[in-house]
Amino acid sequence: MKKIVRFVILISIISTPLFAQNFSKLYDNAVKSVVTIQTDDYEIRNGNITKTAGIGSGTLIDTIGHVLTASHVVHTANSITVKFQNGKEVKAQIVSSIPSMDVALLKLEYIPKDIVPAKVGNSADAKIGEQIFIIGAPLGFEYSFSTGHISGKVNKSMLARGQLIEFIQTDAAINKGNSGGPMFNDKGEVIGIVSFIISQSGGFEGIGFAVAITPAKKMLFETSSLWTGFEGYFLDERLASILNTPQESGLLVQRVTDNSIASKMGIKGGYLKFNYLGDEILLGGDIILSVLGTSCDSPHNFNSIKAQVNNLQKGQTVNMKILRKGKVMDLFSKI
Structure with a gap:
């Protein structure tokens, strides 16, 4: 029995520093790709527009300059700066953001020297x-x-x-x-x-x-369809009324991805952060009223619209009716 006890103690003494050394080495390699994300945005507070700052984290995943982070860290940001462990700071832009999944993809203006992606x-x-x-x-x-x-x-x-x-x-x-x-x-x-x-x-x-x-x-990284080119927020009847929408609902555009089909159509995203019943949304963007003649009155209708657009052949035209700055407009684009 005594021998067994000594053996267990010996294994514990040996394995503990080895474990620590392994993770210390992993940390030293991994931390070079990790960034601190600093954001600036604007929100409505006590009836006034206020500038706010936020902080989060992310990681560089390739040599092109793509950084993965959480959507809620950057989704409403007006400016984004990432900081590496070596002190280098670089501006970044949002390539894609998916609030429903809480993930976002950023693109750095450049990658500092000696930075290794994760x-x-x-x-x-x-x-x-x-x-x-x-x-x-x-x-x-x-x-x-x-x-x-x-x-x-x-x-x-x-x-x-x-x-x-x-x-x-x-x-x-x-x-x-x-x-x-x-x-x-x-x-x-x-x-x-x-x-x-x-x-x-x-x-x-x-x-x-x-x-x-x-x-x-x-x-x-999927940006080939109209739906991956922007993020939207379905308006309930109350918010639609507040925004003077000429129907009971609509899709408030949050953010538009550069060079996407949505961007080429001319759809505009929001810029003013607002907390609505616990949801952080951006005001000021287009409100999509209908697509291909079908009203965006409910998520059910929008699912039908998505099916119609996805069935269009290459070269065919998709049209949207939107509300922008109080005016109803029509947008057209070829798929």
């Missing part, structure tokens, strides 16, 4: 119980490391851009400022994008979630 893994291969680590800026403490395990996998039973929304649950510490940061597996590969926590106190209580990287990438 390796992207396959989140489908991640197993419950596996060790992971997270790097981010919790409460403003930049490039902080936390580690834990995969506690579960969650499907929201919602589709966005044709992909099932998937989340990875973890017990690794996550706090404000970690949002958008990378979740790495024990190989140093990104398998998730930190999204949110469930908490009764407002602080971390051991239940956090990251968007699974594999479906997120498929959605963010």
